[in-house]
Amino acid sequence: MKLIGFFLFLIMFTQSCVSQNATNKHFEPGKIWKDTDGKHINAHGGGIYFEDGTYYWYGEHKDRSSIAQVGVRVYSSTDLFNWKNEGVALAVSTDLDSEITKGSVIERPKVVYNKKTSKYVMWFHLELKDQGYHAARTGVAISDLPTGPFHYLKSYRPNVGVWPLNFPLKNQETQKNDASLEWWTPEWSAALVEGLYVRRDFEEGQMSRDMTIFVDDDGKAYHIHSSEENQTLHISELTDDYLDFTSRWVRMQPGGQNEAPAVFKQEDTYYMITSGLTGWAPNPARSFSAKSIWGPWESLGNPARGKRAEVTFNSQSTHVLPVEGKENTFLYMGDRWSPKNHIDGRYIWLPILIKDEKPQIKWMDTWNFADHNAIQP
Ligand code: GAL
Numbered sequence: 001m002k003l004i005g006f007f008l009f010l011i012m013f014t015q016s017c018v019s020q021n022a023t024n025k026h027f028e029p030g031k032i033w034k035d036t037d038g039k040h041i042n043a044h045g046g047g048i049y050f051e052d053g054t055y056y057w058y059g060e061h062k063d064r065s066s067i068a069q070v071g072v073r074v075y076s077s078t079d080l081f082n083w084k085n086e087g088v089a090l091a092v093s094t095d096l097d098s099e100i101t102k103g104s105v106i107e108r109p110k111v112v113y114n115k116k117t118s119k120y121v122m123w124f125h126l127e128l129k130d131q132g133y134h135a136a137r138t139g140v141a142i143s144d145l146p147t148g149p150f151h152y153l154k155s156y157r158p159n160v161g162v163w164p165l166n167f168p169l170k171n172q173e174t175q176k177n178d179a180s181l182e183w184w185t186p187e188w189s190a191a192l193v194e195g196l197y198v199r200r201d202f203e204e205g206q207m208s209r210d211m212t213i214f215v216d217d218d219g220k221a222y223h224i225h226s227s228e229e230n231q232t233l234h235i236s237e238l239t240d241d242y243l244d245f246t247s248r249w250v251r252m253q254p255g256g257q258n259e260a261p262a263v264f265k266q267e268d269t270y271y272m273i274t275s276g277l278t279g280w281a282p283n284p285a286r287s288f289s290a291k292s293i294w295g296p297w298e299s300l301g302n303p304a305r306g307k308r309a310e311v312t313f314n315s316q317s318t319h320v321l322p323v324e325g326k327e328n329t330f331l332y333m334g335d336r337w338s339p340k341n342h343i344d345g346r347y348i349w350l351p352i353l354i355k356d357e358k359p360q361i362k363w364m365d366t367w368n369f370a371d372h373n374a375i376q377p
Pocket of ligand 1: 045107108210259260277278279280316
């Protein structure tokens with residue numbers, strides 16, 4: 001009898017643990033976030049796509065190192081608090097000749113849906129195996145379902161043979177001794193702003209590292225990435241099927257050293273959050289706004305407020321999610337990297353307040369949207 005009682009207790013205890021897992025009601029930035037199977041979520045440098053009441057969170061599957069051994073993972077949720085592991089959306093290839101072979105670097109995957117082709121399109125930063133960060137390519141894959149499997153299409157350095165829309169004619173001419181300028185000298189900085197690397201990479205295509213995709217209200221999509229040796233952001237229009245670049249592109253903040261771009265729009269204003277350039281180590285975030293995606297982008301400073309704002313609460317931006325059904329509610333998604341053991345990286349999600357047309361992000365140990373509404377200006 002005692003034994004039956006013990007087993008009944010065990011069953012009830014297990015069920016209560018499972019149901020506790022399924023009923024997270026708060027975000028706890030920086031804590032271990034478990035999926036509905038009780039495992040630490042593995043979706044770093046990610047982004048979220050929303051459809052029919054479900055959020056899909058895509059991110060880099062990381063192991064101890066940050067080299068891709070598995071690919072891009074996807075989780076689903078109906079409330080943003082409780083996430084179900086939906087498996088691997090884009091798998092690394094076992095074919096050694098594949099550009100996305102196991103051992104390549106696959107970072108910052110972003111998924112959008114193309115209404116014209118009814119395909120899900122994933123763009124990501126790709127580095128070829130054993131080449132460090134030298135390749136600086138963007139890669140694209142498609143799927144019929146949000147959970148995948150995504151089929152890899154191609155990768156490249158974009159905008160081959162086309163000048164940016166905001167590039168003065170005089171900058172298109174080859175300037176003498178450009179390539180031999182010593183880094184960080186005033187001459188180098190001036191040459192950089194005037195397009196030293198745009199000219200260098202004109203024939204081969206522009207470098208593309210940290211990136212994001214933004215889809216505007218009219219359905220046009222833009223690829224925003226760190227280029228020119230990570231010194232300048234490039235904003236490029238994608239074709240109607242979202243699978244190619246149209247050749248229309250601009251440079252943003254030449255020499256501004258922005259990485260980790262995340263773009264969102266409130267009414268008719270575009271906002272961008274970025275980080276500075278310190279690898280896996282955190283630095284003060286930056287924010288910008290513009291009335292057109294093509295700019296000009298006005299610099300608004302570090303949006304982080306309060307304790308540890310100078311290192312963005314030990315995080316780096318990856319995506320900003322407009323929260324469905326909640327007006328003017330934007331979620332800052334950042335990564336707290338753990339470079340000695342990447343799988344232990346944490347997620348820093350906080351609400352963004354727009355105050356005096358500037359984004360602000362405040363630290364909260366634990367929060368949900370009810371708290372957020374209470375603190376809206
Ligand atoms: C960071 C970048 C990450 C990753 C890392 C490699 O600055 O945001 O996505 O590329 O550098 O060191």
